[in-house]
Amino acid sequence: MNSLALINEFLGQPPNASSHGYQIDHILEFCHWFMAALFFGWSAFFIFVLIRFRKRVHPAADHLGVRSGISTHLEFSVVLIEAVLLLGFAIPLWARRVNQFPPGRDALLVHVVAQQFSFNYHLPGPDGQFGRRDVGFVSNSNPLGLDPNDPAGKDDIVTSGELHVPVNRPMVAELSSKDVIHDYFVPAMRIGGDAIPGSLIPVWFTPVKTGSYEVICAQLCGLGHYGMKGTLVVDTPQDYQAWLKERAELSGGGQPAAPSPSPGGQQPQNKPAAPAASPSPGG
Numbered sequence: 001m002n003s004l005a006l007i008n009e010f011l012g013q014p015p016n017a018s019s020h021g022y023q024i025d026h027i028l029e030f031c032h033w034f035m036a037a038l039f040f041g042w043s044a045f046f047i048f049v050l051i052r053f054r055k056r057v058h059p060a061a062d063h064l065g066v067r068s069g070i071s072t073h074l075e076f077s078v079v080l081i082e083a084v085l086l087l088g089f090a091i092p093l094w095a096r097r098v099n100q101f102p103p104g105r106d107a108l109l110v111h112v113v114a115q116q117f118s119f120n121y122h123l124p125g126p127d128g129q130f131g132r133r134d135v136g137f138v139s140n141s142n143p144l145g146l147d148p149n150d151p152a153g154k155d156d157i158v159t160s161g162e163l164h165v166p167v168n169r170p171m172v173a174e175l176s177s178k179d180v181i182h183d184y185f186v187p188a189m190r191i192g193g194d195a196i197p198g199s200l201i202p203v204w205f206t207p208v209k210t211g212s213y214e215v216i217c218a219q220l221c222g223l224g225h226y227g228m229k230g231t232l233v234v235d236t237p238q239d240y241q242a243w244l245k246e247r248a249e250l251s252g253g254g255q256p257a258a259p260s261p262s263p264g265g266q267q268p269q270n271k272p273a274a275p276a277a278s279p280s281p282g283g
């Protein structure tokens with residue numbers, strides 16, 4: 001797959017690290033070559049016309065214009081190639097991405113909750129069940145509003161900024177947002193999806209290479225947007241288990257440190273909970 005990736009690499013695309021990414025790379029690569037051919041083709045045609053129909057040779061305008069059928073054939077070919085790209089490659093690939101989600105028991109499900117200006121992750125913990133969340137419970141120590149009275153949430157893991165996932169296991173990230181529209185974009189995994197308040201938008205991928213990959217917000221979401229970055233670490237299964245254990249210990253079994261339930265919802269939902277990431281007025 002690397003032998004083809006000339007323009008993609010030239011444009012600075014990071015190497016693919018997901019199982020489906022090479023398909024996207026092929027389409028991108030083909031589109032770039034096709035656009036390059038169109039650009040050079042039309043440029044050459046333009047220069048040819050400038051010289052061929054210059055005023056010195058053709059002092060009087062010809063109102064009949066082109067008589068050869070070459071341009072018709074060329075234009076038909078361009079439309080045909082575009083139709084093949086769209087109907088033969090782009091739409092089937094997109095259909096697979098949105099219709100063929102990995103079965104629930106095989107996949108790792110993580111809730112990704114975006115906020116100005118960081119990504120929070122909610123993992124179900126050893127019981128495999130996500131605890132209930134409510135806006136009323138949101139506080140600085142409980143950024144996702146985990147319900148302290150829900151037993152399913154006792155062992156949940158909440159973390160921010162860095163997420164670890166095991167290699168070669170499908171991962172489903174369910175995207176949502178606490179404030180404005182963000183976009184969870186992991187270029188190396190060739191996935192991205194908008195995180196929209198009030199919506200749950202799933203995206204999925206299977207990481208095939210261990211390593212550390214950049215996560216960025218791909219929607220202009222406010223003054224601190226430039227700093228809305230994170231890290232996705234793809235671990236071996238052993239390392240992943242070690243990380244899970246470490247996170248579980250750090251978050252005290254997932255229980256919010258100081259639960260002060262205020263179900264009336266007095267906590268403003270869009271308050272930036274991470275002061276370190278807030279932009280200074282000058283910047």
Ligand SMILES: [Cu+2]
Pocket residue numbers: 114115117181182183217218219220221225228
């Ligand atoms: Cu954002």
